[in-house]
Amino acid sequence: MLPPAAERLVHELERLPGVGRRTAQRLAFHLLRVSEQEALSLAEAVREVRARIGFCTVCYSLAEGELCGTCSDARRDRSQICVVETPSDVVPIERTASFRGLYHVLGGALSPIDGVDPADLRITELVARVAAGGVEEVIVATNPTMTGEATASYVATVLRGMTRVTRLASGLPVGGDLEFADEVTIGRALAGRREL
Amino acid sequence: MLPPAAERLVHELERLPGVGRRTAQRLAFHLLRVSEQEALSLAEAVREVRARIGFCTVCYSLAEGELCGTCSDARRDRSQICVVETPSDVVPIERTASFRGLYHVLGGALSPIDGVDPADLRITELVARVAAGGVEEVIVATNPTMTGEATASYVATVLRGMTRVTRLASGLPVGGDLEFADEVTIGRALAGRREL
Incomplete structure (x- = not known):
C-alpha cells in the first residue's frame, strides 16, 4: 500500500511506546511533508543522543561525558x-x-x-x-x-x-478527589496524617 | 534538566503532530533505553524515506521512482x-x-x-x-x-x-449512533437516502 521506504519508516515508528499503526502512518506522512531539513534534524538528533549520551559515573543518570549536570553542579x-x-x-x-x-x-x-x-x-x-x-x-x-x-x-x-x-510520602495527590482515590492510597494518607 | 543532546532530541520529537513535551520525553527516554541498533534504525528510516520517496509522475501520490505502486500495477x-x-x-x-x-x-x-x-x-x-x-x-x-x-x-x-x-456519499458512519450524529450529517443522510 505504501512504497517500501515509507513502510519501513512506519514499522520503525510503530516500535515507539504508545504508537500504533495509525499514529505511525500519521507521523510518517508528517515526516514526508515537512522540510527535508526538519526531517533530517530528527534523524540526526536520534543518532547524536545515542553517540553522546551515557551514564554519569557517580549517580548513573544521563550524562554527556563523565558527570551529569547535577553531579557537576557545585x-x-x-x-x-x-x-x-x-x-x-x-x-x-x-x-x-x-x-x-x-x-x-x-x-x-x-x-x-x-x-x-x-x-x-x-x-x-x-x-x-x-x-x-x-x-x-x-x-x-x-x-x-x-x-x-x-x-x-x-x-x-x-x-x-x-x-x-x-x-517519599504516600497519600492523596494534590488536586485529587477523595471519592475517586483507591483504598490503599486513602489508607496510606490516614497512616501518614499530620497535625494541623 | 536533561543533557544537551537529549534536550535536542526532545525538542525534535515535540515537533511531531500530537506529541507534547511529556510524550517527547517519554519517547526520548525510550530511544535511550532500547538497543543502539533499534534507535539507529529509526534514524536511518527517516533519512531513507526522505532520500528515496518522491511523488508519482502520474498521480502525485508517494512513489519510489517514477511511478507509484498503483500506477505501475497493470x-x-x-x-x-x-x-x-x-x-x-x-x-x-x-x-x-x-x-x-x-x-x-x-x-x-x-x-x-x-x-x-x-x-x-x-x-x-x-x-x-x-x-x-x-x-x-x-x-x-x-x-x-x-x-x-x-x-x-x-x-x-x-x-x-x-x-x-x-x-463519495455523505451520511451516518457505519456503527455510529443517530443520537450523537450532528445535524449536518443527518441532513446529508436524509438527502442521500436510498430505496430499501
Whole structure:
C-alpha cells in the first residue's frame, strides 16, 4: 500500500511506546511533508543522543561525558541523595525545584519474578557513595508500587546505621478527589496524617 | 534538566503532530533505553524515506521512482480515477479493497483564506489525464469539509462534459449512533437516502 521506504519508516515508528499503526502512518506522512531539513534534524538528533549520551559515573543518570549536570553542579547539596529507579525519574523531581541534593539511579526495581536481584541494581554503588562520607540523608523515591516498595525496604536495610534513610510520602495527590482515590492510597494518607 | 543532546532530541520529537513535551520525553527516554541498533534504525528510516520517496509522475501520490505502486500495477482499472487531497488519503481508500482504479492527489484543498487557489493544486494535471482519454469516471474523494466540498465542486465544474464525475456519499458512519450524529450529517443522510 505504501512504497517500501515509507513502510519501513512506519514499522520503525510503530516500535515507539504508545504508537500504533495509525499514529505511525500519521507521523510518517508528517515526516514526508515537512522540510527535508526538519526531517533530517530528527534523524540526526536520534543518532547524536545515542553517540553522546551515557551514564554519569557517580549517580548513573544521563550524562554527556563523565558527570551529569547535577553531579557537576557545585551548588548542589552533597549531603542528600535521592534514590530513583530510572534516569527518567529524575525529571519530575527536578521539576518540583524543591530538591537541591544529588541523585542515585538504581537502574530498575527489585522484582524476583522478572529476575531482578539486588546485584542487578546499582545498590553496591549507592552503599559506596554513602560509605565515602558526607551523606546525611538518603531519600528513597522509588515508585509507590510493589517492586518500588520492596526496593525501598531493601535500600533502607542495607543503609541501616550508615545514614538517615527517608521515603517519599504516600497519600492523596494534590488536586485529587477523595471519592475517586483507591483504598490503599486513602489508607496510606490516614497512616501518614499530620497535625494541623 | 536533561543533557544537551537529549534536550535536542526532545525538542525534535515535540515537533511531531500530537506529541507534547511529556510524550517527547517519554519517547526520548525510550530511544535511550532500547538497543543502539533499534534507535539507529529509526534514524536511518527517516533519512531513507526522505532520500528515496518522491511523488508519482502520474498521480502525485508517494512513489519510489517514477511511478507509484498503483500506477505501475497493470491490474488496476485505468477507467476510474479517485481524486484525493493528500497522499495519506490514498491509504484509507486502499484499505477498503473496494476501489481498483487509479488515484489523483491534488496536494490540498481550495481555501482562498489560506491562499490556496486552483493553480496551487494539481487540477490542470487532472484535466490533462482525463483529456488523454479512457477515463470513464472521476470519483471525488476530497474531505467532507468546507474546503473539501469547495474543491469537489470546482473539480466537477472543470471536468464537466469530459467524463462522469461522482462524489463519495455523505451520511451516518457505519456503527455510529443517530443520537450523537450532528445535524449536518443527518441532513446529508436524509438527502442521500436510498430505496430499501
